[in-house]
Amino acid sequence: MAIMDILGIAVAAVIGLALGYALNRYVINAKANLAADExxxxxxxxxxxxxxxxxESLLExxxxxxxxxxxxxxxxxxxxxxxxxxxxxxxxxxESVDRRAEALDKREHQISSxxxxxxxxxREVEAAVTRQTEELARIARMTQxxxxxxxxxxxSDDCKRDAAAIIRDTEAQAKKDAEKRARGVVSLxxxxxxxxxxxxxxxxxxxxxxxxxxxxxxxxxxxxxxxxEQITGINLIVxxxxxxxxxxxxxxxxxxxxxxxxxxxxxxxxxxxxxxxxMFAKAEKTVTEAINQAGEQxxxxxxxxxxxxxxxxxxxxxxxxxxxxxxVLKHALEVSWLAGVMANELGADxxxxxxxxxxxxxxxAIDHEVEGSHATIGADLARRLGEQPxxxxxxxxxxxxxxxxxxxxxxxxxxxxxxxxxxxxxRETLESYIKRLEKLEAVANAHPGVEKTYAxxxxxxxxxxxxxxxxxxxxAVVLARDIAQQIEAEMEYPGQVRIMVVRESRAIxxxx
Numbered sequence: 212m213a214i215m216d217i218l219g220i221a222v223a224a225v226i227g228l229a230l231g232y233a234l235n236r237y238v239i240n241a242k243a244n245l246a247a248d249e250x251x252x253x254x255x256x257x258x259x260x261x262x263x264x265x266x267e268s269l270l271e272x273x274x275x276x277x278x279x280x281x282x283x284x285x286x287x288x289x290x291x292x293x294x295x296x297x298x299x300x301x302x303x304x305x306e307s308v309d310r311r312a313e314a315l316d317k318r319e320h321q322i323s324s325x326x327x328x329x330x331x332x333x334r335e336v337e338a339a340v341t342r343q344t345e346e347l348a349r350i351a352r353m354t355q356x357x358x359x360x361x362x363x364x365x366x367s368d369d370c371k372r373d374a375a376a377i378i379r380d381t382e383a384q385a386k387k388d389a390e391k392r393a394r395g396v397v398s399l400x401x402x403x404x405x406x407x408x409x410x411x412x413x414x415x416x417x418x419x420x421x422x423x424x425x426x427x428x429x430x431x432x433x434x435x436x437x438x439x440e441q442i443t444g445i446n447l448i449v450x451x452x453x454x455x456x457x458x459x460x461x462x463x464x465x466x467x468x469x470x471x472x473x474x475x476x477x478x479x480x481x482x483x484x485x486x487x488x489x490m491f492a493k494a495e496k497t498v499t500e501a502i503n504q505a506g507e508q509x510x511x512x513x514x515x516x517x518x519x520x521x522x523x524x525x526x527x528x529x530x531x532x533x534x535x536x537x538x539v540l541k542h543a544l545e546v547s548w549l550a551g552v553m554a555n556e557l558g559a560d561x562x563x564x565x566x567x568x569x570x571x572x573x574x575x576a577i578d579h580e581v582e583g584s585h586a587t588i589g590a591d592l593a594r595r596l597g598e599q600p601x602x603x604x605x606x607x608x609x610x611x612x613x614x615x616x617x618x619x620x621x622x623x624x625x626x627x628x629x630x631x632x633x634x635x636x637x638r639e640t641l642e643s644y645i646k647r648l649e650k651l652e653a654v655a656n657a658h659p660g661v662e663k664t665y666a667x668x669x670x671x672x673x674x675x676x677x678x679x680x681x682x683x684x685x686x687a688v689v690l691a692r693d694i695a696q697q698i699e700a701e702m703e704y705p706g707q708v709r710i711m712v713v714r715e716s717r718a719i720x721x722x723x
């Protein structure tokens with residue numbers, strides 16, 4: 212019994228030891244797992260903190276890089292400004308040096324020319340003394356009546372010569388005083404005004420999707436084309452030009468309506484007399500709205516307000532009018548700006564000058580409907596619609612139909628000439644251009660003493676070479692004025708024409 216108890220106790224002890232060992236292993240493993248989980252969490256948090264620190268470091272580095280770039284760009288801009296300023300100063304200095312060099316060259320040329328003139332004058336004096344000696348010898352053999360007649364003729368010639376000399380000196384002095392001021396005003400006006408120009412003609416080309424469309428435009432037995440021409444009042448020309456037809460009319464507004472009508476019909480595809488009439492009515496309404504908008508926009512751009520609605524409408528019609536290829540509405544705006552700038556420089560009425568400049572070609576919108584020059588037509592229209600007399604006078608006088616009575620009228624005339632005469636503003640057909648040049652040369656060649664004439668600068672200048680023994684310096688002034696007056700009376704031309712009379716004497720000898 213004791214042995215059994217001992218065995219039971221031993222077995223219980225062994226079992227207790229086994230259970231204690233198993234329990235101890237379980238606790239150790241649990242603690243190990245907890246430690247592993249804690250280590251994993253710590254490692255994860257460390258990694259997150261490391262990533263956060265890394266991102267923050269990258270952002271700080273990027274901010275520093277951006278700041279450094281901004282500072283570098285700022286320094287670069289400042290350096291560029293300094294370099295640009297230095298270049299500008301160098302450019303001004305070069306221009307100053309060039310101007311001084313040109314002035315010295317002109318001075319040297321003037322001195323050389325003066326020396327030549329002095330030498331020529333000395334020879335003329337010697338020749339005059341010889342002639343006077345011979346003349347005295349001849350007069351000594353004349354009767355009293357003959358001497359009296361001769362003396363009166365001589366005095367008459369001298370008076371004419373002195374008058375021509377006085378005219379030349381007076382004109383030279385007036386030009387000397389006025390050119391500097393006028394050149395400054397005109398240059399400033401041109402620099403401050405930049406206007407585009409467009410080229411237009413009396414025909415418009417409408418492109419077709421294919422040549423089959425020509426047959427549909429003509430219609431059966433020509434009914435469509437007849438209906439189109441009757442409704443629109445323009446000519447539709449269908450020729451061999453591939454995929455294109457031409458519409459022609461001297462009324463620019465009607466031509467624009469016809470063009471829009473034709474393009475709408477081509478896009479729609481349904482072409483018959485009733486459809487043509489419908490599309491024409493829509494196009495007419497569209498163009499009328501465009502005319503009103505163009506007139507209002509032009510008056511707004513020019514700063515001219517309180518215009519009569521009929522004047523605004525007539526002004527808008529100029530959008531579709533051209534003169535020598537120059538759009539008349541843009542030309543009117545340009546004249547308004549130029550006149551305003553020059554009026555401001557001269558202390559004249561700026562508002563009046565701008566208003567008259569904008570309306571100066573108003574008559575061109577209706578000159579195909581009313582007889583007379585466009586200046587007279589425009590003045591009558593402006594007077595009838597309540598424009599102030601000063602504006603009406605400037606419109607009427609801008610082409611010299613009446614004499615200018617106000618400074619603003621003169622400025623409008625000058626602005627009109629500047630806008631029309633600047634290079635590229637106007638063009639004309641080759642045939643009329645050649646005829647105009649030939650007419651200019653013929654007018655100058657018809658005067659006695661003229662040897663040769665050359666039309667230059669697209670007909671804006673003619674140089675007249677005279678025979679030195681037939682035309683002296685004083686007579687050259689009179690000749691230039693006579694040619695200018697004849698050109699004004701007999702010819703039509705854009706802008707102005709400069710007449711330059713050249714008289715040259717040469718003495719040639721050989722040393723042997």
